[in-house]
Each structure stands twice: as C-alpha cells, then as structure tokens.
Amino acid sequence: MAVVKTLLYLLVYPGIIFLFVYSTFCEWFDRKVYARLQNRMGPTHTGRWGILQPVADFFKLMSKEDVVPDQADKRLFNLLPIVGLAIVGTSGLLLPVWHFNLAQSGFNSFSGDIIVILYLLSLPTLIFFLAGWSSTNYFSTIGGTRVLTMFFGYEVPLFMAVLSPAILANSWRLAEIAAFYQKKPWFILPNLLGFVIALICVQAKLERTPFDIPHAETEIVGGTFTEYSGKKLAFFRLMTDIELVVSSGLVAAVFLGGFPGGLWLGLLNFVVKTLFVIFLLSLLRAMTSRIRVDQVVSFAWKYLAPLAVLQLLIVILIKGLLL
Amino acid sequence: MKFTIPIGPQHPALKEPISLRMTVDGEFIRDADIRLGYNHRGLEKLAEEKTWIQNIYLTERICGICSHSHSTCYVQGVEKLMEITPPKRGNYIRYLVSELERIHSHLLWLGVAGHEAGFDSFFMYTWRDREVVMDILEMISGNRVHYAINTLGGVRRNLDEMQVKKSLEGMEILKKRSEYYFKIGVNEPTFVARLAGVGYLSKQQAIDLCAVGPTARASDIPRDVRRDDPHAVYDEVPFDVCTADTCDVLGRVVVRVKELMESYKICDFLLRNLPAGDIAVKAPRKAKPNEFLSRYEAPRGENTHYIKSNGSDKPERLKVRAPTLANYAATVEMLKNGFIADIPLIFAAIDPCICCAERTVELINGRTGAEKIVRFSELRKLAEDRFKKLPPKRNAVWPL
Amino acid sequence: MTDVEIMEKTKSLFGDKIVEMTNPTERRIFIKVEPQNLVPLIAGLRKDLNITYVATISGLDLGESFEILYHFGHDHGSLTVRTQIPRANPHVESICSVIPGAVFYERELQDMFGLIVDHIPDARPLVVPDDWPANNFPLRKDWKYERPPEIIPGGKK
Numbered sequence: 001m002a003v004v005k006t007l008l009y010l011l012v013y014p015g016i017i018f019l020f021v022y023s024t025f026c027e028w029f030d031r032k033v034y035a036r037l038q039n040r041m042g043p044t045h046t047g048r049w050g051i052l053q054p055v056a057d058f059f060k061l062m063s064k065e066d067v068v069p070d071q072a073d074k075r076l077f078n079l080l081p082i083v084g085l086a087i088v089g090t091s092g093l094l095l096p097v098w099h100f101n102l103a104q105s106g107f108n109s110f111s112g113d114i115i116v117i118l119y120l121l122s123l124p125t126l127i128f129f130l131a132g133w134s135s136t137n138y139f140s141t142i143g144g145t146r147v148l149t150m151f152f153g154y155e156v157p158l159f160m161a162v163l164s165p166a167i168l169a170n171s172w173r174l175a176e177i178a179a180f181y182q183k184k185p186w187f188i189l190p191n192l193l194g195f196v197i198a199l200i201c202v203q204a205k206l207e208r209t210p211f212d213i214p215h216a217e218t219e220i221v222g223g224t225f226t227e228y229s230g231k232k233l234a235f236f237r238l239m240t241d242i243e244l245v246v247s248s249g250l251v252a253a254v255f256l257g258g259f260p261g262g263l264w265l266g267l268l269n270f271v272v273k274t275l276f277v278i279f280l281l282s283l284l285r286a287m288t289s290r291i292r293v294d295q296v297v298s299f300a301w302k303y304l305a306p307l308a309v310l311q312l313l314i315v316i317l318i319k320g321l322l323l
Numbered sequence: 324m325k326f327t328i329p330i331g332p333q334h335p336a337l338k339e340p341i342s343l344r345m346t347v348d349g350e351f352i353r354d355a356d357i358r359l360g361y362n363h364r365g366l367e368k369l370a371e372e373k374t375w376i377q378n379i380y381l382t383e384r385i386c387g388i389c390s391h392s393h394s395t396c397y398v399q400g401v402e403k404l405m406e407i408t409p410p411k412r413g414n415y416i417r418y419l420v421s422e423l424e425r426i427h428s429h430l431l432w433l434g435v436a437g438h439e440a441g442f443d444s445f446f447m448y449t450w451r452d453r454e455v456v457m458d459i460l461e462m463i464s465g466n467r468v469h470y471a472i473n474t475l476g477g478v479r480r481n482l483d484e485m486q487v488k489k490s491l492e493g494m495e496i497l498k499k500r501s502e503y504y505f506k507i508g509v510n511e512p513t514f515v516a517r518l519a520g521v522g523y524l525s526k527q528q529a530i531d532l533c534a535v536g537p538t539a540r541a542s543d544i545p546r547d548v549r550r551d552d553p554h555a556v557y558d559e560v561p562f563d564v565c566t567a568d569t570c571d572v573l574g575r576v577v578v579r580v581k582e583l584m585e586s587y588k589i590c591d592f593l594l595r596n597l598p599a600g601d602i603a604v605k606a607p608r609k610a611k612p613n614e615f616l617s618r619y620e621a622p623r624g625e626n627t628h629y630i631k632s633n634g635s636d637k638p639e640r641l642k643v644r645a646p647t648l649a650n651y652a653a654t655v656e657m658l659k660n661g662f663i664a665d666i667p668l669i670f671a672a673i674d675p676c677i678c679c680a681e682r683t684v685e686l687i688n689g690r691t692g693a694e695k696i697v698r699f700s701e702l703r704k705l706a707e708d709r710f711k712k713l714p715p716k717r718n719a720v721w722p723l
Numbered sequence: 724m725t726d727v728e729i730m731e732k733t734k735s736l737f738g739d740k741i742v743e744m745t746n747p748t749e750r751r752i753f754i755k756v757e758p759q760n761l762v763p764l765i766a767g768l769r770k771d772l773n774i775t776y777v778a779t780i781s782g783l784d785l786g787e788s789f790e791i792l793y794h795f796g797h798d799h800g801s802l803t804v805r806t807q808i809p810r811a812n813p814h815v816e817s818i819c820s821v822i823p824g825a826v827f828y829e830r831e832l833q834d835m836f837g838l839i840v841d842h843i844p845d846a847r848p849l850v851v852p853d854d855w856p857a858n859n860f861p862l863r864k865d866w867k868y869e870r871p872p873e874i875i876p877g878g879k880k
Contacts, residue, residue, distance in 0.1 A: 038444045038447040138328050142328075212441065286443075287444065288511065289441045289514040290440060290517065294662075359850055360850045360851060360852055403748060530775050531775075531823045533824030533825070552796075613747075615748070618796065627778045640783055642779065
C-alpha cells in the first residue's frame, strides 16, 4: 500500500502528471489575467475559455522540426532541456502537499528540505546560462550573461526572505513550518515584508517583466532560447511553467500557511493559494516595463537586500520577545 | 572582449530591413555603422516617367504611416509650380487629414516605444485608441491607411455635417483617454527609469548633424516647419511648438505627447471653423519650366521635396528627402557609448520609417542573378574576420 | 528676418562670391555660386547668418553639366545654394568640414550621379546594393532601365 502511495506520489500528484496539467492551467490563468488587464481577451478559442491553449502550444512545439546549429556543443545542447525538466520536477516533489508524516522524516519531507528546494530552484538559472553558452550565437551568449548577472542580484534577498519565516517557526522543514503557521495564524503578519520581497525575487527568478531581460524579444531576438526549437523548446517552456508553480507553491507554503487537510482538502488549498500568488505575479507583470540588467542588480542590492535584512531583524526580535 | 553584433537586416526590433552593425564590448556599444539600401525602390527615377497626377499615387506609396505627408508635400509643391491656389475649404480638409495622421502616427509610436521598453500594457492601450483615429479617417476618406484624398488643386472628398460631428466626438474621447494614460503611463517609475538618460544627443551635436523633428525638438531646438514656413492653413491656426530639454529618449516621448495634445487642439479648430466653398480647382496638364522646394512637417520631422518642371506633363526631377534619412547621422552618434539593451529604444526614438528613407533601383540584383544567401554562421564568421583583419580601404574613419 | 533682410545681408557680406541671387516666391531664396566659392560661402552663412541646417542636397543632370543644389532651412524659410560642375570633370568639394550632417546626402549623390566629392569623410556607397556593377549611375538622364521579360515558371509567357 505504501509502495502504491509512493508511486502515486511520484507520478501523479504532485508528480509529473499533476505538474504538467496544473502548470498548463496556471499558464492559462496568467495569460488570461495579463490579457484582461490589457483590455484584450487572451486565449478564448481552444477548449472552454481557452483553457487548453497552453497544452495546444506544447503539442504544437513538440511536432515542429528540431534544428541544432552546426557549431553548437551537441551533447550539452540536447541534454539541457531534459535535465532542466528533471530538476524542476524533483523540486515539485518536496512541496508539503500530502503523504508526509510530521513526526518522522520521509523521502519527501525532512529537516533541511527548504534549503534543498531553494537549491533546486536556483539550478535552472545555471541551465539557462549553459543553454545560451552552448548555442554559440551572439544573442544567446548575451542572454546567458544577463541571466547570470541578474542571478547575483535577486538570489540573496530571496534566500533571506524565504528563510525568515523558517527562523520564526524554528524549523528547516517545510511541513513543520506550514504546521506552525496553521496553528498560530497571526504570526503570518510579521512576515508580510518578506512576502513582498519574495514575490519580487520570484518574479526575477522566473524571468518575467519587469525582469525579463534575458529573453527580451525586441533586443536580443530570443536571448538564451534563440537557437532552440521543436521538442527542446517545448521542454524549456514546460520547465518555466513548472518553475512558476513550484515557486508559488514554495511562497504559499512558507508565507501563507501551507496546505492543511490531507489529500483532497490539501489539493483545494494548494490550488487556491498558488492561484492567489500567481495572480499577484501577473499583476506585477502587467503593470511594469522592463528594466536594464544593471538597474536590476543595483535595485536588488540597494533596496531588496537591506529590506530582507530588516525582515530578519523583525523575526529575531519577535522570536526573542514572544516565543 | 569586443565583437560585432549585427542588428538587422532581419530582427524583431525592426519593422523594416536595415542593417546596423555594432561593435560591442560587454554591454557597451563602442561603434555603430548604418548600412542602407535594403528597401530602395527606384522612386525618383520612376517619377520622371509619370505625369503629375500619376505621381500623386506614387508619392503616396512611399510609406504607409506617413503616406499623406509625402503626397501633400508633393501636391503643395506642384501647385506652387503651376501657380494655382486650392480653395480654403480644400486646404482645411487637407490639413485636417494631416493632423489626424499626426495623431495616428504618434499614438502608434507611443505603443512601439512601450513595446520596445517591455511595457506591453501601454502598447495595448495606445493601439486600441489608434482604432478611433483610423475609424475617423475611414469615415472621411474611405481608407484606413493610404487616404488618397489629395489631388492637384485641392482634395477629392467633402465633409458633411454628420462627419464633422462624429469627428469632434472622436476627438473628445481621444483627448480624455490620452490625458488619463499619460498621467499614469509616463509617470510609471520603471518606464521612466528605462527611458531617462538613454540616447543622449546634445544640442550642439543635433545642430551639427542636422537632426529634424521630435529628435531635434527634444534637444531644445525649436525647429518646426509649420512655424518656420507657414503655408496654407498654418498662419491662421493657433498652435505652439513643443520642445523639451532633456535631450534623451524621455524628452522625445514628452515632445510627442505634447504634440499629440496640440494636434487635438488644431483638429478641433479646423473642424469648428471649416469654411464653405469648393474643394478643388482645376489644374493644368502641363507646367511651365519652374522649380520649387516644398517643405512639410511630417510626424517624424521635416519632409522635403524638390520639384523641377520643364514645360511638359512629366517632372524633370523629383527629389524626396524623408525625415528619417536626416536622423540617421544623429542615430549613429546616439548609439555610441550606449548599452545593447538600449539599441531598440534609441532606434525607435527617431521613429524610423525606413521605407520613406530609401528610394532607388534594387531590381538589377535579380537580373544579374548574383544573389548571395549568407548563413548566420557565415555572417558571424564575417563579423569576426572583419574585426580581426585590418580595415579594408573603403572604411574611412569618420572624424566625429 | 525676412527675405529682403537676408538677401541684403548676404549681398553685403559675400557679394563677390555670388553669381546670381533670386527670390521667386516668398520664403524661398536661390543663390548661384561658382564651385570654388562653395565651401567659403557655406562657412560664411553658418558663421554670420547662423544658417546651419542642410535639408538635403539634390543633383540635376543638365546634359553638359551637373547642377548641385544645397537646400538650407532656417527659421523664416529656406535658402538654396546652387553650383554647376562640368560633366567631363565632375568633382565638387565636400561641405562636411562645415556641416558634418551632410555626409549621407553627399554619399547618395556619389552613388546616383557618379560625381566625386573630394574630402568626403566616408566614401562608401550608401544606397546601392553591395554587388552593384560599377559605373552605373541611375539618376543620369542617359541611364535607362530595361525591364526583363517576365517569366512565369510553369506558365504561359
């Protein structure tokens, strides 16, 4: 029975099938919100309300011709999309949705798994850089260097912001953090500053406006993805979508009190909370314009990092005074 | 580490083919080189073989967005050459369409600037308003893009009461919406941060390099043909010349926004004070030997046509100089010492209408059969080699 | 300044260099000079009359000679300086030393008419394609374009 449950966990929910289905739904939601904010309709044609549009895009890309440039490093070029997809899929398994026992550590919930999930979510940046580098195209190289330059900006505030609720909850295990905030919901309020910082940094990690410099279409044609086409591009886009879901799941687990209630109620909680976070991210995307990469780094170090330190101070004070 | 990036001839940032070759060092541009000729169509030679009336259709098709400006500049010049004056009502209608075209072009440009800067929401909103202007133009002239409303001696279509009323309503809607967006859109901090300080062109450089239009006006040079050379309607219509003094892309946005507001006022005035009368006079078929330099303020700058006649029914020489060509020299200066990320913005800030700026024979390319298809790897190798080897004799160093 | 004032001032400052000056319509002045006086006159216009903006440079093929017109714009109209050079020896001095922005127009003149502009800063062809055969100058009156017969692949002629 445990084996069946584990298999279900790995493959169906929150395994690859659930991630695929839910991430395409989230991409639809994001596109619809973005379009309605811009006074347009967004996807309407495929499926009811256009829900199947991202799935249609995925299958269309899978059926297109796959072109590999002559001078590119072939093994790296071919391997990167699959490795990327594997990484974000694995990070999805660490979200505390079900099949974990608070009393003992399992394979999907153990002390320190918040660090593991943050580490797994920062690997895609390296994958994007390698994708740009191995394409040996000037535009991709510039895109790759921009990805790494932005990485130096947002990663530190993100870590500090996500770890402050963990410090308040006195645990490095996502399930325990979520349980702490479920028991004492008022402690969510001191972490509001961290929530805002984490949202901005997650937007930068996902390379969405105002931080979509690495694949800025009007400037460098396609950035890191210029030379990718066909199945590889389909996998990269799926990887970006799943990264969206996992990041918003992480933010919701840490800041909004996790997903209580076992299997079905937990699933409902998961959907509602991640959709709320994705709604905020789409709002941010529709309301701003792109900024330059040096402006990102200076903004991150001048404003985000000090605010994240402030958040840590608040958490430490509250922990000392009240707990 | 320096290498050369080719922007164009095909690039998502460019709506028309042009080749900019930038020598870059990290994210800084050290040198820029503009190569033209991809859109050259042989217009000036062709104009010498068509009659005066046929040339109206030819000049209108020089460009899509500024079609009325080329056609009006030409027709103005030929009317002066033939010494005929169109009636007042005809002039009012003609320049009403000009101002509507200016509104349309500026709204389009604001959307393009927003898109190049990554601010897609702004782009969607301004282009939706452009539909209102195009509907008014379609009501007046029957077409959304090439209005075909000019003829030698006046205009071809009249305006009746209902059209005037609908146009005035359209102007009201646009004015309210424009004020609303510009309060929000141009005050958006990320947008302003993106545009400020980009593409700096000092006042002295703008004077030396003969910049025109909003590019020059944003560097605090009040150069506007409607005021310098008031012909037809512009000595009766009250308007201000809009300048800004920040000399960068943000200044150009501000200048175009102010011009948009001025154009609404001018259209309002023209619509309310439309005189009664005919709309055209009959023009002769042949013109006496004469010459004339016709100047017109297109949305992008000054449009100059030099027309010479030799007594027959075809022009002896038609020289067209579109405003974008005058701004290329300034663009090269603006691109040096900028960031790569700013290339589309700087280039879009001069409002390039590349098809306006190029006119001559490209047909011979296909006839000799010498077509060279360059693969991207070859292009890259070409750029690398060109950088490594000594510069060939044709590349003289520009002393500026 | 009105037309009359500009004409008076130009005549008083550069009267010796000017061959002919006309004012055919309001706000349009045409000045004719000899080729060797061209650059000094333009430098003088820039320095004394503050006329710095060259709108365009047109070329005309008059058969035995080429005529080049330099159109300037100023705050109250426009002023055109024209000069004629013989067809057998089509050399003209570049004005880029006075007005750097004129280089694009002079390059176009070189491509289209086959004139040679001396001391131009950048002598590359501007508008013709890279594989354009040499000595083909489209805007000369004796250059005609023969349209090749249209061949529709697989269709009737």
